[in-house]
Every structure is written in structure tokens, then in C-alpha cells.
Amino acid sequence: MDKNQDKVFVKDPNKTYGLMEIVEGTSPMVEKAPEDTVDTFPHYIILLTICSLAVTFALLLISLFFDAPLEDLANPLITPNPGKAPWYFTGIQELIHYTNKPVIPAIIIPLLIIVWLILIPYIDRKPLTPFASLFNRIFIGGEKRRILIYLFTLFIFGALIFTIIGSLFRGENWSFVLPWK
Amino acid sequence: MKKRILQRISDSAVWRSIFRTGIPDTDLKRSMLMFHNFFLHIFPVKMKRHGLQFSYTFCLGGISCLLFIVLTITGILLMFHYTPSIERAYFDMQALALIFNGKILRNLHRWAAHGMVVTVFLHMVRVFYTRSYRPPREFNWVIGIGLLILTLALSYTGYLLPWDQLAYWGITVGTTIMTYTPFIGNYVRFFLLGADEVGHEALLRFYVVHCVELPLIIGALMAVHFWRVRKDGGISGLL
Numbered sequence: 001m002d003k004n005q006d007k008v009f010v011k012d013p014n015k016t017y018g019l020m021e022i023v024e025g026t027s028p029m030v031e032k033a034p035e036d037t038v039d040t041f042p043h044y045i046i047l048l049t050i051c052s053l054a055v056t057f058a059l060l061l062i063s064l065f066f067d068a069p070l071e072d073l074a075n076p077l078i079t080p081n082p083g084k085a086p087w088y089f090t091g092i093q094e095l096i097h098y099t100n101k102p103v104i105p106a107i108i109i110p111l112l113i114i115v116w117l118i119l120i121p122y123i124d125r126k127p128l129t130p131f132a133s134l135f136n137r138i139f140i141g142g143e144k145r146r147i148l149i150y151l152f153t154l155f156i157f158g159a160l161i162f163t164i165i166g167s168l169f170r171g172e173n174w175s176f177v178l179p180w181k
Numbered sequence: 182m183k184k185r186i187l188q189r190i191s192d193s194a195v196w197r198s199i200f201r202t203g204i205p206d207t208d209l210k211r212s213m214l215m216f217h218n219f220f221l222h223i224f225p226v227k228m229k230r231h232g233l234q235f236s237y238t239f240c241l242g243g244i245s246c247l248l249f250i251v252l253t254i255t256g257i258l259l260m261f262h263y264t265p266s267i268e269r270a271y272f273d274m275q276a277l278a279l280i281f282n283g284k285i286l287r288n289l290h291r292w293a294a295h296g297m298v299v300t301v302f303l304h305m306v307r308v309f310y311t312r313s314y315r316p317p318r319e320f321n322w323v324i325g326i327g328l329l330i331l332t333l334a335l336s337y338t339g340y341l342l343p344w345d346q347l348a349y350w351g352i353t354v355g356t357t358i359m360t361y362t363p364f365i366g367n368y369v370r371f372f373l374l375g376a377d378e379v380g381h382e383a384l385l386r387f388y389v390v391h392c393v394e395l396p397l398i399i400g401a402l403m404a405v406h407f408w409r410v411r412k413d414g415g416i417s418g419l420l
Binding site: 035036037038039040041042043044045047048051052055056059060062063064066067068069070071072073074075076078079080083084085086087088089092093096102103106107114117118120121122124125145149152156 | 205208211212214215221224225226227228229230231232233235240243244247248251267271274275284285287288289290291292293295296298305306309310312314315316318319320322323326330333336337340343344345346347348349350351353354355358359361362363378379
């Protein structure tokens with residue numbers, strides 16, 4: 001929490017005078033530093049309403065013009081080629097395609113990514129010991145967290161690229177196809 | 182004139198019995214309006230000015246929540262027209278097109294579901310780049326990761342319900358990926374499907390998990406997530 005904000009008016013015991021200033025505002029503030037806040041109503045509530053209506057309207061428009069897919073009745077005897085998982089898992093499918101050991105991209109990599117994501121706030125913190133400082137420099141990259149940003153961006157783009165390739169650029173027998181052909 | 186009418190309405194006993202506060206023309210009344218309303222009390226009475234800045238949050242968390250509400254409403258309405266059995270599920274889907282607004286109901290549910298996967302993921306990306314996971318918000322980030330996984334699980338379990346080729350083979354491929362788990366792979370798949378193949382048991386299982394279990398869990402976690410945002414000092418500050 002921003003505790004420094006409240007410390008603005010800490011009295012210096014060596015000083016016999018205090019400074020005062022008239023601050024613009026709509027309500028009296030006693031023993032409190034000026035804060036950069038606004039009333040939730042109406043400032044935020046108006047934005048919330050506009051944003052909610054805009055998203056709902058956009059969703060309605062999309063639903064009016066694009067129908068959700070419905071293919072033929074499920075038939076265990078007819079295997080589509082290629083059979084694809086939902087789009088958010090096609091990235092994993094694409095990775096499985098590269099290896100003979102599917103356990104690595106299917107289980108180990110997703111699990112490692114989840115564990116790493118959960119650990120991010122616990123490794124990106126102020127180092128207190130020399131070891132933590134070294135750890136921080138290797139895995140985070142100092143105060144500017146260059147390494148962490150680099151890794152996270154790599155993860156985002158990796159997920160994006162493999163998902164796009166897996167869901168759009170793969171045809172029969174998982175061969176490379178161009179979606180516009 | 183207009184003001185007088187509004188005044189009369191907001192002073193009336195009925196209005197006061199429902200909303201308690203009159204026209205919010207003072208700071209005190211504006212605070213009371215937020216504080217004394219069940220639906221608004223999850224928001225703070227005052228918030229940091231930069232918290233309103235669109236380019237900081239892109240409203241992604243809020244949009245995710247809104248999509249979840251849309252999904253809950255359309256999902257409940259869809260349940261009136263759906264039977265989780267392999268004899269009926271697909272034909273219920275076809276019949277939905279004949280029902281007034283049935284098609285748009287399904288479209289809304291489908292696109293909102295895909296949208297929610299995207300916005301929840303982007304919300305995580307935003308929180309990472311603004312470094313909002315720093316203390317005291319570490320655990321809320323962990324809850325957020327849980328919510329992302331639950332969102333994927335919700336979307337995935339709903340994927341089977343139309344019982345068309347897309348659904349059947351999507352789930353077959355997805356659960357085959359799970360069999361690659363060392364040692365317990367086949368058990369995981371059997372646990373999920375209730376059988377060795379995707380069939381009636383799997384449909385019923387996915388239906389119950391999709392409509393009851395996961396929404397309850399994700400609802401509870403969302404409550405904790407929002408509560409912690411407030412308890413950890415509201416929206417994070419600028420870097």
C-alpha cells in the first residue's frame with residue numbers, strides 16, 4: 001500500500017511552524033494529504049455503463065451476423081482429417097506434431113508454464129539476501145525485470161504463433177496448408 | 182420543473198424505501214449511493230483517478246466478468262431447450278434454430294465463450310506488463326491463474342454439448358492429449374469421460390460439470406478475486 005501518501009504531513013519536531021495550503025476540493029479533508037481520487041459515482045459508473053453497453057452491443061451484432069458452427073451429427077465411425085481440438089489447444093497439438101515424445105508438449109510444458117506463471121509474483125520481489133539477489137539477476141533481470149519480460153513476451157508470442165499455425169495452417173494429415181487456398 | 186419532479190420522486194416514501202439516498206447532489210450522498218447499494222458496494226466510494234484510464238486496464242477484467250454474466254444468462258436459457266443425451270442433444274441444437282431467438286441465444290453463448298477465453302488471457306497479459314502482481318497482490322495473481330484455467334475448462338466442457346462432429350472429435354483429440362500423462366494417463370481420461378470412449382457418460386459428465394460444478398467454483402473464485410482487489414488497496418498504481 002502507498003503508505004508514503006499519508007506521511008506527507010508528518011510533523012518535524014525541529015520546526016516550530018507548519019505550512020498550509022488551500023486545495024481545491026468538494027469536501028473537507030482533515031489530517032490527510034491531498035489525494036488524486038474521484039467519486040466512483042458518477043465518474044466510474046458512467047464509464048462502466050458505457051463499456052458494458054458497448055461490449056453487449058458488439059456481441060449482439062456478432063451474434064446476428066455470424067452463426068455458431070454446427071456440423072453433422074457426431075459419428076465415431078467417421079474420423080475427420082485432421083481432427084482438431086478446440087482452438088486454444090491447437091497450439092499444444094501443433095507442438096505434439098514435432099516430437100515423438102508427446103508427454104513433453106502435452107503435459108510437461110503446460111504444467112511447467114502454469115507453475116512458472118504462479119511463481120512469478122514470488123520470484124519478482126525485492127531481494128533481501130545475496131542469494132536472492134543472484135537469483136533475481138538470473139531469473140528476473142534486476143529492477144527493470146528485463147529477463148522476465150523477455151520470457152513472458154516469448155511465451156505470449158509462442159502461444160500465439162503455435163495456436164495460429166495449429167488452427168489455421170494445418171490440413172489433412174497435419175500437413176501445412178494456406179487457409180485462403 | 183424537471184428538477185422538481187425528480188425531487189418529488191426521490192423524496193417519496195417508496196423511492197426512499199428502495200434506494201434510501203435522494204438525488205446524489207453532494208459528496209456525502211454520492212458516497213452513500215455506492216455504499217448502501219448491494220450491487221454497487223463491491224466498488225469503492227472513491228477511486229484513484231488513473232484507475233479510470235482506459236489505456237491502463239483496457240477494461241479487460243470487467244469485460245471478462247460481463248461476458249461471464251452474459252454466459253450465465255444465455256446458458257440458463259439454453260438449458261431449457263437442451264437434453265444431455267446422445268439421442269437428443271444434436272437434434273435439440275437443430276430445433277433451437279426454429280425457436281424464437283434460439284439461434285441468437287446459442288450464437289451469443291458461443292461467441293461470448295470464445296471472447297471470455299481471449300479477454301481473461303489478455304487480462305493476465307495486462308496485469309503482467311503493469312506489474313500489478315507485486316505485493317500485496319501476489320496471491321490474487323495466483324487466483325487469477327486459477328480463473329484462467331477454469332475458464333478454459335468451462336469452454337472445453339461446453340464444447341462437447343452440441344454433439345456434432347466438431348464437438349465429438351474436438352473432445353476425442355483433447356482427451357487423447359491427456360492420456361500422455363505419465364502413469365495415470367488412461368485413468369485421467371476415464372475419469373473425465375466416464376468410459377473408454379466419448380459417449381453418453383461423457384456427455385452427461387461434461388453437462389453437469391459445465392452447468393453446475395465449474396460455474397459454482399468459478400463464481401466463488403471470482404468473488405474472492407474481486408474482494409481481494411479491494412482489500413489489497415484497489416487497482417494497482419502506475420509503474
